[in-house]
Amino acid sequence: NAGVTQTPKFQVLKTGQSMTLQCAQDMNHNSMYWYRQDPGMGLRLIYYSASEGTTDKGEVPNGYNVSRLNKREFSLRLESAAPSQTSVYFCAVTGAGLHEQYFGPGTRLTVT
Amino acid sequence: QKEVEQNSGPLSVPEGAIASLNCTYSDRGSQSFFWYRQYSGKSPELIMFIYSNGDKEDGRFTAQLNKASQYVSLLIRDSQPSDSATYLCAVKEGAGNNRKLIWGLGTSLAVNP
Numbered sequence: 001n002a003g004v005t006q007t008p009k010f011q012v013l014k015t016g017q018s019m020t021l022q023c024a025q026d027m028n029h030n031s032m033y034w035y036r037q038d039p040g041m042g043l044r045l046i047y048y049s050a051s052e053g054t055t056d057k058g059e060v061p062n063g064y065n066v067s068r069l070n071k072r073e074f075s076l077r078l079e080s081a082a083p084s085q086t087s088v089y090f091c092a093v094t095g096a097g098l099h100e101q102y103f104g105p106g107t108r109l110t111v112t
Numbered sequence: 113q114k115e116v117e118q119n120s121g122p123l124s125v126p127e128g129a130i131a132s133l134n135c136t137y138s139d140r141g142s143q144s145f146f147w148y149r150q151y152s153g154k155s156p157e158l159i160m161f162i163y164s165n166g167d168k169e170d171g172r173f174t175a176q177l178n179k180a181s182q183y184v185s186l187l188i189r190d191s192q193p194s195d196s197a198t199y200l201c202a203v204k205e206g207a208g209n210n211r212k213l214i215w216g217l218g219t220s221l222a223v224n225p
Contacts, residue, residue: 042216101202
């Protein structure tokens with residue numbers, strides 16, 4: 001996971017609470033992604049950012065917001081958490097080659 | 113809908129054998145193909161990528177691509193218990209500068225000592 005960090009590693013929320021997942025990269029690359037991974041569902045793209053100041057919806061954006069304030073950081077916000085958002089969340093960054101992605105260590109989120 | 117399909121497994125092989133993992137994709141415009149390894153409780157880790165038809169070797173790993181048949185495979189030679197993991201196939205969506213990947217659900221591999 002060299003170059004991509006995520007905080008926190010674990011989080012438990014009650015339904016309706018809000019929180020922000022943080023992702024930072026020191027790879028100096030433009031494209032960043034937020035995925036969630038659930039058993040049997042694989043990796044699903046929530047939002048991505050092709051460059052600083054731009055964001056686009058992925059496959060499952062409902063219930064989430066994102067912010068790309070600078071090249072290094074891409075945050076994911078849950079405004080009102082729901083049990084269906086219990087998942088493992090990964091941030092990824094596109095590498096210097098042709099579209100490979102490098103992942104952060106993940107955040108394991110439980111919503112009760 | 114663009115799809116990447118993998119056999120979920122589990123694929124069980126004895127130590128020292130060759131493990132063969134397969135992936136098919138639906139988007140004929142795809143140009144870049146990736147294999148990731150994911151240990152339980154960890155994040156996906158890139159192990160191989162391939163862009164051209166044919167074979168690409170890296171140590172004990174060989175990626176094979178056949179664009180006409182729309183499949184990509186990963187061979188692991190001399191399999192070790194430490195290779196036991198889920199292997200994810202990913203395909204770049206379409207041609208051009210779109211940087212999204214389409215992901216398979218993964219194949220679970222168990223290497224038995």
